[in-house]
Amino acid sequence: MNPALGQQHPISLYLKIWAILFVLSTMSYLVDYFQLHGALRWSLILLFMLLKASLIISVFMHVAWERLALKLVLFMPPLTIVVLVSLMAIEGDYTFLNRVVAFMSP
16 A cells, blocks of 8 residues: 555445435434434434444544544543533423422422
């Protein structure tokens, strides 16, 4: 392999990922087609979205072939933000429910 060209991946890998993305998009469409509602609908939509995003990031953005240190630099800050926002949402719900109970009591 010529070092000037860099690492080459077979086209079959990209075609397989494209096919998987197509299947996941079809499944996401079927969630609306079968008119699912409530938590099941949103959990399936989020699951398919996260699966598609992870495939795109790992293969098409070549993160799958990077070192662990770079992966941690990329993914730990957003993961930390999600955890902290979740903790704030839980605390906000707790405070709101306590206020509702306090204002409803005679």
